[in-house]
Amino acid sequence: MSISISIRDSIEKSSWIRKMFEEGAKLKEQFGSDNVYDFSLGNPDLEPPEEFFKAVAGIEKNRKSGAHGYMPNAGFLDVREAIGRTVARDFNIEIDGSSLVMTCGAAGGMNVILKTILEPGEEIIVIKPYFAEYGFYISNHQGVMITVDSNEDFSINIDNIEKAITEKTRGIIVNSPNNPSGKIYSSEDIKALSALLEKKYPGGRPIFILSDEPYREIVYDGKEVPSILSAYKNTFVINSYSKSLSLPGERIGYIAVNPEIESYSLVMAGLNLCNRILGFVNAPALMQRVVADLCDVTVDVDLYKSRRDLLAQGLKKSGYDFNEPEGAFYIFCKSPVMDDVAFIRHLQKYNILAVPGSGFGAPGYFRIAYCVSESVIKKAIPEFEKALKTFIAE
Amino acid sequence: MSISISIRDSIEKSSWIRKMFEEGAKLKEQFGSDNVYDFSLGNPDLEPPEEFFKAVAGIEKNRKSGAHGYMPNAGFLDVREAIGRTVARDFNIEIDGSSLVMTCGAAGGMNVILKTILEPGEEIIVIKPYFAEYGFYISNHQGVMITVDSNEDFSINIDNIEKAITEKTRGIIVNSPNNPSGKIYSSEDIKALSALLEKKYPGGRPIFILSDEPYREIVYDGKEVPSILSAYKNTFVINSYSKSLSLPGERIGYIAVNPEIESYSLVMAGLNLCNRILGFVNAPALMQRVVADLCDVTVDVDLYKSRRDLLAQGLKKSGYDFNEPEGAFYIFCKSPVMDDVAFIRHLQKYNILAVPGSGFGAPGYFRIAYCVSESVIKKAIPEFEKALKTFIAE
Numbered sequence: 001m002s003i004s005i006s007i008r009d010s011i012e013k014s015s016w017i018r019k020m021f022e023e024g025a026k027l028k029e030q031f032g033s034d035n036v037y038d039f040s041l042g043n044p045d046l047e048p049p050e051e052f053f054k055a056v057a058g059i060e061k062n063r064k065s066g067a068h069g070y071m072p073n074a075g076f077l078d079v080r081e082a083i084g085r086t087v088a089r090d091f092n093i094e095i096d097g098s099s100l101v102m103t104c105g106a107a108g109g110m111n112v113i114l115k116t117i118l119e120p121g122e123e124i125i126v127i128k129p130y131f132a133e134y135g136f137y138i139s140n141h142q143g144v145m146i147t148v149d150s151n152e153d154f155s156i157n158i159d160n161i162e163k164a165i166t167e168k169t170r171g172i173i174v175n176s177p178n179n180p181s182g183k184i185y186s187s188e189d190i191k192a193l194s195a196l197l198e199k200k201y202p203g204g205r206p207i208f209i210l211s212d213e214p215y216r217e218i219v220y221d222g223k224e225v226p227s228i229l230s231a232y233k234n235t236f237v238i239n240s241y242s243k244s245l246s247l248p249g250e251r252i253g254y255i256a257v258n259p260e261i262e263s264y265s266l267v268m269a270g271l272n273l274c275n276r277i278l279g280f281v282n283a284p285a286l287m288q289r290v291v292a293d294l295c296d297v298t299v300d301v302d303l304y305k306s307r308r309d310l311l312a313q314g315l316k317k318s319g320y321d322f323n324e325p326e327g328a329f330y331i332f333c334k335s336p337v338m339d340d341v342a343f344i345r346h347l348q349k350y351n352i353l354a355v356p357g358s359g360f361g362a363p364g365y366f367r368i369a370y371c372v373s374e375s376v377i378k379k380a381i382p383e384f385e386k387a388l389k390t391f392i393a394e
Numbered sequence: 395m396s397i398s399i400s401i402r403d404s405i406e407k408s409s410w411i412r413k414m415f416e417e418g419a420k421l422k423e424q425f426g427s428d429n430v431y432d433f434s435l436g437n438p439d440l441e442p443p444e445e446f447f448k449a450v451a452g453i454e455k456n457r458k459s460g461a462h463g464y465m466p467n468a469g470f471l472d473v474r475e476a477i478g479r480t481v482a483r484d485f486n487i488e489i490d491g492s493s494l495v496m497t498c499g500a501a502g503g504m505n506v507i508l509k510t511i512l513e514p515g516e517e518i519i520v521i522k523p524y525f526a527e528y529g530f531y532i533s534n535h536q537g538v539m540i541t542v543d544s545n546e547d548f549s550i551n552i553d554n555i556e557k558a559i560t561e562k563t564r565g566i567i568v569n570s571p572n573n574p575s576g577k578i579y580s581s582e583d584i585k586a587l588s589a590l591l592e593k594k595y596p597g598g599r600p601i602f603i604l605s606d607e608p609y610r611e612i613v614y615d616g617k618e619v620p621s622i623l624s625a626y627k628n629t630f631v632i633n634s635y636s637k638s639l640s641l642p643g644e645r646i647g648y649i650a651v652n653p654e655i656e657s658y659s660l661v662m663a664g665l666n667l668c669n670r671i672l673g674f675v676n677a678p679a680l681m682q683r684v685v686a687d688l689c690d691v692t693v694d695v696d697l698y699k700s701r702r703d704l705l706a707q708g709l710k711k712s713g714y715d716f717n718e719p720e721g722a723f724y725i726f727c728k729s730p731v732m733d734d735v736a737f738i739r740h741l742q743k744y745n746i747l748a749v750p751g752s753g754f755g756a757p758g759y760f761r762i763a764y765c766v767s768e769s770v771i772k773k774a775i776p777e778f779e780k781a782l783k784t785f786i787a788e
Contacts, residue, residue, distance in 0.1 A: 002600060002657035003510050003664040010671070011663045043464040052462075053454050056680075060450050063441075068641045070437040104498060104645070104674060111673035115534075116397050136671035140509075142536075206396060247462045249679030251498070263396035269405045270397040277404075277530035279505035280498060284678040285643030286450075 010136070020344070024353045031351060037380035039368040040353040042179065042329070044246040046299045046371070052245055055293040059286060068285050073276045074268075075102030075254075075283055079292040086295040087256045091237065093230040099259050101271045102283035104251040106214045106240035108275075110137045110173075113210055113236050113255060115278060116270035117170055118143040124210075125164050125172040127156060129332060129360035131179050131212070143170070147361050153323055154181040154332070156189040158196055165200050171208035172197070176225060177215040180360045180367040181332040182325020184219065187226035194232035206234040206262045213237055214253070217244035217298045219327040220305045233260040241291050243329075244298045252287040304329050307370045307377055314381030315368075319388055329371045332357070336391055338364045346391050350383040404530070414738070418747045425745055431774035433762040434747040436573065436723070438640040440693045440765070446639055449687040453680060462679050467670045468662075469496030469648075469677055473686040480689040481650045485631065487624040493653050495665045496677035498645040500608045500634035502669075504531045504567075507604055507630050507649060509672060510664035511564055512537040518604075519558050519566040521550060523726060523756035525573050525606070537564070541755050547717055548575040548726070550583040552590055559594050565602035566591070570619060571609040574754045574761040575726040576719020578613065581620035588626035600628040600656045607631055608647070611638035611692045613721040614699045627654035635685050637723075638692045646681040698723050701764045701771055708775035709762075713782055723765045726751070730785055732758040740785045744777040 021040070028036045059067070074080065080097030088095050103109035114124070120142035126134050127150050138145045146169075148160040161172065174193070176185040197207045211228040216239065219225060229237045240253030261267055275282065282288075311331060312324050322333040335343040340356040340363055347354055347366075357365030370377065415434070422430045453461070468474065474491030482489045497503035508518070514536035520528050522541050532539045540563075542554040555566065568587070570579040591601045605622040610633065613619060623631045634647030655661055669676065676682075705725060706718050716727040729737040734750040734757055741748055741760075751759030764771065 002655075003660050004513055007510055007664045007667060008660060011660070011667055014667070041464070043460075047457075047459065048462055053457070056454050057451065060447050063447070065441065066437075068442055068446075068643050070435070070642045104678075107673035107675050109673075116401055119398055133671065137673065140672060247679075248464045249462050249676060251675060251678050261396075266397050266402060266405070270401045273401060273405055273408070277527065278534060278672065279501035279503075279531065280674070281501050281645060282643060284498075284645050284681065285641075286680070287678065 016341075020353075023348060027348065027351055027353070036351045036353065037376055037383065038353045039370065039372060039380070040355050042369050042371060043248060044243055044299070044329075044371045045373060046246045046303060048246045049297055049299055051294055051297045052247070052290065055290045056286070058293070059289050067289070071282060071285065073272045073282050074100065075288050076285070079288045082292040082295060083254060087229075087237075091227040091229040091256070093227065093258070095256065095259055099257045099268070101255045101275060102288050103238075103253050103255055103275065104280045104283055105242060105248070105253045106212060106238045107133065107137070108251065108280050108283070109238040109240070109253055109255045110134075110210065110212065111140060111278060112271055112274045112280070113238070114138060114141045114143060115274040116267065117208060119170070121168065122170040123166060123168045124170060125161060126361075127161075127172075127174070129154070129178070129180050129357060129362035129365065130173070131175060132359050134173055144168075154178065154183040156185055156193060158189070158192045161193065162196055162200075165207070169207050171210050173210045173212060174228060175212045177219060177325075177327025179215065179328050180330045180357070181323070182328045182330050183323070184223055184225055184326040187231075190226045190228050190231050197232060197234070209235040211235055211237045214240040214243050215328040218301055218304060218329060220301070220308060221326070223326050225327070229256060229258055233258050234262055245291070245294060246299050247287070250284065250287045252283055252291055254283075304371070307372070307374060310374060311368065311370050311377050311381070314377070315384060318381065318385035320384065329369060331368045331370065332362075332365050333368060335364050335366050336388065340364055340366050343391060347387050350387040352380060352383055352387065410735075414747075417742060421742065421745055421747070430745045430747065431770055431777065432747045433764065433766060433774070434749050436763050436765060437642060438637060438693070438723075438765045439767060440640050440697060442640045443691055443693055445688055445691045446641070446684065449684045450680070452687070453683055461683070465676060465679065467666045467676050468494065469682050470679070473682045476686040476689060477648060481623075481631075485621040485623040485650070487621065487652065489650065489653055493651045493662070495649045495662075495669060496682050497632075497647050497649055497669065498674045498677055499636060499642070499647045500606060500632045501527065501531070502645065502674050502677075503632040503634070503647055503649045504528070504604065504606065505534060505672060506665055506668045506674070507632070508532060508535045508537060509668040510661065511602060513564070515562065516564040517560060517562045518564060519555060521555075521566075521568070523548070523572070523574050523751060523754035523759065524567070525569060526753050528567055538562075548572065548577040550579055550587060552583070552586045555587065556590055556594075559601070563601050565604050567604045567606060568622060569606040571613060571719075571721025573609065573722050574724045574751070575717070576722045576724050577717070578617055578619055578720040581625075584620050584622055584625050591626060591628070603629040605629055605631045608634040608637050609722040612695055612698060612723060614695070614702060615720070617720050619721070623650060623652055627652050628656055639685070639688060640693050641681070644678065644681045646677055646685055648677075698765070701766070701768060704768060705762065705764050705771050705775070708771070709778060712775065712779035714778070723763060725762045725764065726756070726759050727762060729758050729760050730782065734758055734760050737785060741778075741781050744781040746774060746777055746781065
């Protein structure tokens with residue numbers, strides 16, 4: 001073996017996903033990409049807002065010495081101060097830039113936290129359905145992922161979490177608005193979860209909440225995302241600008257730490273060290289300053305809302321079963337059979353690309369990412385309808 | 395314990411470095427930063443070249459749809475193609491963009507490779523003196539760092555490497571031009587090393603060279619850095635634009651893989667997967683396109699050369715003992731006593747900040763980073779002279 005066995009196994013395990021993408025690519029070649037309805041990727045189709053381009057141009061015009069050089073591993077101080085003020089307001093908590101670490105996106109932030117807190121063999125609880133990459137992030141740092149079922153409506157099942165807690169539990173990942181379900185966990189659920197974790201606190205060794213919130217700004221119908229950061233002291237919030245500013249390729253985000261967290265100074269020193277030694281070193285310099293300029297700017301969420309409405313209405317009429325998403329840009333739909341991969345393959349016959357729920361720990365479902373143009377959605381709906389009819393008939 | 399014990403230990407172990415920096419900061423507060431001669435950091439003081447700012451502005455003017463979105467984990471195809479052409483020319487090898495992975499700097503690249511190749515407990519050989527972060531990068535992926543002495547002039551000692559090779563050896567990190575010694579390993583040394591590794595090849599399980607070359611463009615007196623990539627098939631080159639374009643804060647670099655490497659397809663798939671799952675996902679999008687535009691641009695290396703000459707001359711006159719650096723921007727100087735930390739503390743009395751050789755696996759030396767202005771060097775030289783005299787007299 002030339003490469004690590006576990007990496008080879010991961011390549012093999014994900015080969016079916018690659019195969020699906022390859023088949024999707026073939027469809028696009030055969031029918032033209034306009035005639036293939038690609039709902040498989042969470043890559044926002046909206047361009048970054050106009051303010052982003054102005055901020056980039058402004059920074060280059062007002063050059064600062066050392067602006068592209070090294071800075072503290074946590075990021076530029078003035079950037080953290082600016083974002084800290086927004087965090088204080090939005091999460092209703094007393095916090096400033098010294099409790100922030102700028103990161104290479106949310107994925108970078110998650111790895112930095114897990115490296116900081118995990119001993120080999122310790123457990124991180126993850127609520128189904130979940131973003132598939134969590135499994136990798138946890139095992140990167142020799143942790144073990146423990147998954148628990150949510151309720152039928154994808155809300156948190158507190159009993160299931162209580163049962164899953166062991167002496168080895170070091171944290172729980174909470175992802176709200178949720179990818180893939182679009183669920184926002186209610187403040188009652190967050191309160192109950194916090195109470196449970198306080199109760200289970202074994203002394204000297206807290207159970208951390210890792211609150212992964214890249215979709216925090218993508219919410220509909222006036223819904224708000226409850227502040228986990230202020231609800232439970234041992235909380236890390238992980239945020240990114242990938243969705244709120246449509247910048248997933250730029251890898252920019254942050255970790256915010258509750259200032260009351262157990263062993264605060266050690267935790268902050270650990271995050272700084274891990275950001276450095278994992279090879280991130282720091283979040284990209286120019287993007288740090290750009291996002292600090294754009295604290296209150298987001299893409300036009302109404303556009304995602306009208307897509308959600310259009311798609312949800314069309315799917316419902318066609319007979320599909322799902323909960324309407326409250327946030328993010330995914331519909332997590334019941335497959336007519338438990339074998340979600342079979343149904344995904346069937347959808348491909350109608351030039352529709354989506355992702356099986358198995359990839360999110362939830363077989364029997366499939367994910368439709370509606371960060372695509374309205375015209376794609378409009379053209380796809382009759383195909384969704386035909387696909388379901390023919391599948392049932394078969 | 396709220397954080398991982400090994401991370402806590404690393405924080406504690408590096409606390410003396412932090413203490414030194416804190417003392418340095420105090421000196422700056424007390425005497426004004428102009429009167430403190432800070433040679434401690436490898437943070438280039440030269441601003442990025444004018445072409446960099448033009449490239450950034452140009453990219454924003456000629457907007458491309460999806461330019462800040464996700465792309466393949468290895469980076470934009472056109473970026474890799476452009477850089478691949480430069481690599482083919484500069485490393486004298488048949489290669490194209492498909493053998494490249496764009497990374498978050500060289501530190502990101504090193505971690506991605508080590509994660510791809512290492513089984514727990516496997517060994518990576520590192521030649522002293524070495525960049526201290528290698529130890530972290532190797533242990534991140536449960537590898538073991540094995541250090542070997544170089545020759546007196548910091549050239550490679552092939553016998554030492556041969557003795558260090560065991561069944562568990564998975565790779566060797568080569569860093570030329572070297573940080574901290576400024577040494578460029580000769581093509582004879584590279585040939586001998588390649589021959590040794592070919593001979594030691596235990597079948598099915600090659601010993602890789604990880605050639606870390608962020609200082610490749612910072613060389614003096616017409617010296618050239620021999621191409622390890624074309625000399626030995628099982629080679630990864632790790633490069634970054636941190637020094638060549640003065641962009642260390644932007645975290646942009648690449649891995650180039652010899653297309654003849656053992657299990658090429660698996661290696662490339664592994665690098666892609668590890669770039670993704672370690673949380674880098676991809677190198678920052680905007681910077682990818684900027685560096686592709688600047689393939690043949692570097693900062694003005696002559697400026698570093700005149701600093702080297704000025705500092706080397708001054709130190710020599712003052713009685714210091716060192717090999718003149720052939721590349722990078724460090725002088726690795728003999729301490730008058732083996733206790734390099736004691737001498738570093740003595741230098742602080744003269745407002746000089748430098749780093750003890752112990753941090754590079756070479757006690758009895760200290761590193762002077764001359765990526766500072768000429769005026770700092772000029773003012774510092776008499777202080778270096780006084781410091782040595784008084785230290786010997788004490």
